[in-house]
Amino acid sequence: MSTGQFYGGIEGGGTKFICMVASDPGSTIDEVRFVTTTPQETLEQVCAFFTPYIKAQRIKSIGLGSFGPVDTDPSSPTFGYITTTPKPNWAFTNILGILQGELKVPIAIDMDVAASALGEYRWGASRGIDPSLYLTVGTGIGGSYILNGKPLRGLVSLEMGHVYIPHNRQRDPFPGSCPYHGDCFEGLANGPAIHKRFNQFPESLADQDPFWEIEAGYIAYALVNYIFTFPPKKIVVGGGVMHRLFLFDLVRHKVSSLLNNYLNHPTLTGPLDEYIVPPGLGYRSGVLGGIALAMELEKQP
Template sequence: MSLYGAVEAGGTKFLCAVGTGPDHLEAILRIPTTTPDETLARVIAFFRPFAGALKAIGIGSFGPLDLDPTSPTFGTIPTTPKPGWSGTNLLWPFQEAFGIPIGLTTDVQAAALGEGRWGAAQGLHTFVYLTVGTGIGGGAIVHGRMLHGVWHPEMGHIRIPHDWERDPFPGVCPFHGDCLEGLASGPAMAARWGQPPEALPPDHPAWELEAEYLALGLVNILCILTPQRILLGGGVAQHPGLLPRVRERMRALLNRYLPAPALEGDLETYVMPPALGERAGLLGALALAMEMAS
């Protein structure tokens, strides 16, 4: 039987699996992220027993990533705060070891692929997956294809209005200060309020401000890409009561400007949580492998 390999490459762990879909994963292994040589060697060793049946491997990785096939550094992590990983090529060790198609994309783009194939975006051709947690990242599927231009999307670094009187917090992004990630990520909330988001009660003013910032970011993304649906994932986004606040604020900001039926009402079917949960990235890498083999 044909099998596909999946790798979700994170800053603290790599998740590896082989299978054909959510209901058929023959093996799953968690590998701590150490040095590139050690980590990638362990990942390749995981796949070796399946080499004869593997048709392709998909990798969804932390970034940034060089995904331009014409670039001399295609497949590498150009720069990252993860010690030792800057300049690491994630493609060639797998190509050299297995000689099969290897797909590479960002972890959040992979999550979008997974949701499109098996999750909350099934049947849609254009949608966005935004994750809000330690950072903010976004993946876009446009007419069934991952959106990549001169670089992959960096939705967490869009600039949004910042009311300095309401929120004098300068932001935590080391590059932009008060971009969306700088104002609304988990570390931004922790730095602003002196405690992590999960410790803040539902009636804390932090959540009204968080909903405001996320709504501003999502309205900008909506107006540019006009997706059929937006999926909002990540640990911060799962806080009880946040999503209804985001929807309500988005409706007010849009002010009925876009007459699409999907944007009428309370937006419950337009801005939704992902269906695959924590498995979205790994299953998305599996979906990427299946695309590479087709």
Template sequence: MLLGAIEAGGTKFICAVADKNLQLLERISLPTTTPTETLAAVFAFFEPHQLDALAIGSFGPIDVNEVSPTYGSILATPKIAWQQFDLLGTLKRHFQIPIAFTTDVNAAAFGELKRGAARGKHSCVYLTVGTGIGGGVVMNDQLLHGFSHPEMGHILVKHHPDDAFAGVCPYHGDCLEGLAAGPAIAARFQQAATTLPPEHEAWDIEAFYLAQAAVNYTLTLSPEKIIFGGGVMKQSQLYPKMRHYFNELMNGYVNTPPLDQYLVYCELGDDAGITGALLLAKETLV
């Protein structure tokens, strides 16, 4: 059995082939250009392999509603060449094998549930905080989809008492992404997050917003674990601050697991998405 996986990002497509035990056989990173150019390179990578199943975790927004006439398409992405592109349909016509289709963050959530920070659990939330903020959810071992997929980076949050920043989200201004993504930190303090020292006030503000998000996800979904990934979350000083604010904001209303085991950094790192996609490919054959 050979499994294929694609982590389709706005800047690069990561493609991988693995055996039934998820032992990686080959992997490549391809630049995201136009659909024609990018998928030609994807097809060339997979051509030597007789795949039995494939899964793709894609940048979005995407249409994951199987009864929708645009199911499988990338929707209103800022990448103009990819707007309304039928990604799943194109892949199905080429490969003619079972293909799982979801968001990149849902794939990462599934990878962390099965092989990472939430292994042994049946539910988790995965939130990536970087250039943007996106979230994926697994409940009862199944990806969470409704008429669409979760857009967890665009929840509304209240401002930190010391933060008058208007936000950078072009749709909502001061939603979570508008206040807490990497570009928001850079715009607020006029320097990249990676250059700010651990004691900088930015991290207290950042932790306050992320704690609000975690409280909201806890109250609506009750996941067994909330896992954070992305470049911003590599700052270890965020976690004690975030747990402090979470505890303060929750105010004893809901009992959660110990916060040092509940609000955690991802274990799979940059491999969460491709691992989850390989696992989802395998599930199409069960």
């Protein structure tokens, strides 16, 4: 085992948690993943993983990218809480406070998708490209911009999966599955919405199923809205649904059609193969983003 300085990274997803001890993608000394169950059981597993490394003074800080919504405002009384999540048992869980209380090391927290965006910006498909956008289409849908080398922050955390997009109810009568907004982007296009339509998971739906054209259209509508609002120089799209790699060509074609050469830039008027891309870090974008958050934390005075 190396004797250098390492950091802790956590991708806290709604389906699974991934924990890592590393200093960069090529210097990983330990990694574990487990199913997200109750807060108590899940966070106990997180603490059990990191405690030996903290006691051995191998890591001094941890970065956490959590499913959300997450309160990332340090001045807020609920800073570090998972707030109005629809995930059972997790609403208003003080995830940051619980982990800091048990592990007793500094922990940086952000949305899981913001951590993924940072990981890809530091080491992956959008490395050094600013501004860039990371979108995940999986159990949930979320997005994060990197601006000036950091995840973009607003009044609250970005919730790019909850934008409204055109919904042709004759073509797709599904009412939507979001408990807050019904047929928002996430309510129409995330993994659980696909499962509710067909009673099968996205990975088992046939490549030739006509629904994939509808799904690609939903993703394209959202991306075009993001491009018109704040044009990124690169878009990285990850998440379990996007493991169906044929979706990328469908999405690129539909984005080009919707833009219709209105934005006169060669990046957008030509082929989009190098503009809308899969993650360079694969499934590790989020947990390596946690490592990057921890590294940034150590730079603070």
